[in-house]
Amino acid sequence: MRPDRDFTIFKCGDILLLLNELVERGMKLGLIMNLKSIIDCHSHSNYSADSQMLAHDGVRSALGAGIGGLAFTDHLDIDYPNREYNYTFDFDHRSKFLDELRNEFSGKAKILKGLELGFQPHIIDQAAQIVQMNDFDFVIGSVHAVDGYTLSENAGYYQGKNKQQAYLRYLEEVYNSVVGMDCFDVIGHIGYIRRYAPDEDRSLQFIDYRDVLDMILKKVVDKGKGIEVNTSGYHYKGLGTPIPNFDIIERYKELGGEMLTIGSDSHQARYVGNSFMPVLQRLKSIGFNYVTYFEERKPVFVKI
Numbered sequence: 001m002r003p004d005r006d007f008t009i010f011k012c013g014d015i016l017l018l019l020n021e022l023v024e025r026g027m028k029l030g031l032i033m034n035l036k037s038i039i040d041c042h043s044h045s046n047y048s049a050d051s052q053m054l055a056h057d058g059v060r061s062a063l064g065a066g067i068g069g070l071a072f073t074d075h076l077d078i079d080y081p082n083r084e085y086n087y088t089f090d091f092d093h094r095s096k097f098l099d100e101l102r103n104e105f106s107g108k109a110k111i112l113k114g115l116e117l118g119f120q121p122h123i124i125d126q127a128a129q130i131v132q133m134n135d136f137d138f139v140i141g142s143v144h145a146v147d148g149y150t151l152s153e154n155a156g157y158y159q160g161k162n163k164q165q166a167y168l169r170y171l172e173e174v175y176n177s178v179v180g181m182d183c184f185d186v187i188g189h190i191g192y193i194r195r196y197a198p199d200e201d202r203s204l205q206f207i208d209y210r211d212v213l214d215m216i217l218k219k220v221v222d223k224g225k226g227i228e229v230n231t232s233g234y235h236y237k238g239l240g241t242p243i244p245n246f247d248i249i250e251r252y253k254e255l256g257g258e259m260l261t262i263g264s265d266s267h268q269a270r271y272v273g274n275s276f277m278p279v280l281q282r283l284k285s286i287g288f289n290y291v292t293y294f295e296e297r298k299p300v301f302v303k304i
């Protein structure tokens with residue numbers, strides 16, 4: 001028998017109104033977080049050699065996820081060991097393009113001009129010059145290559161090293177990046193090696209690498225920089241945690257760290273803002289009352 005729709009008690013519009021009302025009440029009671037001021041501070045448009053994401057799609061996805069906008073942090077990895085990838089882009093061209101995008105989404109989404117700067121010891125001066133000459137809002141300092149090997153695309157780095165040795169050498173290089181560079185705002189994805197290491201166990205707990213992690217985090221705090229909470233761990237090979245792990249973020253807090261950005265590291269629009277709600281709730285329970293984004297290289301603190 002065909003159901004008679006006239007007898008439906010709630011019409012679709014009624015249910016949406018009810019849901020809206022519940023969400024608003026939840027926000028007032030602090031049970032649901034309002035994400036409208038939260039910015040996804042790590043994403044890659046097709047200005048990055050490894051991404052096809054159209055910036056328009058990224059912005060629409062951010063709005064769909066209920067967040068306030070995003071930073072396009074396209075790759076600059078000078079002298080990247082895998083020559084198949086050319087990790088740089090036309091900075092002026094992207095800047096003008098993002099100006100137009102800002103106009104198009106004016107009043108709807110915040111769009112920031114970011115950069116993910118790949119560290120290697122011999123590129124520091126060249127990178128600093130590029131950062132100084134351009135109008136970036138925000139710079140993430142990342143380690144994607146160590147000792148002339150990429151961590152992601154070939155096995156060379158891992159040869160002759162057990163897990164502990166491979167992770168430790170990577171973390172030493174993260175420390176070197178914090179000491180050696182000044183032209184960044186936050187250190188990206190501490191624990192990036194977890195995405196690609198060949199070991200079955202790809203955990204990186206604070207307790208197992210505490211000396212070098214303490215050195216990194218203390219230096220970050222001393223230099224007045226921040227760290228990134230990278231949610232790609234939830235959509236990359238099911239790591240099931242952010243990068244870095246929450247125990248490392250807790251330690252950062254203990255050492256006086258206050259500046260945290262949150263970013264999805266999206267290379268596809270569907271991941272923009274991914275897992276932000278549970279991660280922000282957890283950050284709040286750790287004791288962080290704010291997350292940060294950067295505009296014209298200055299931190300803006302957003303209450304969570």
Ligand SMILES: [Zn+2]
Pocket residue numbers: 116142144188189192
């Ligand atoms: Zn990265």
Ligand SMILES: [Zn+2]
Pocket residue numbers: 042044116265
């Ligand atoms: Zn990235």
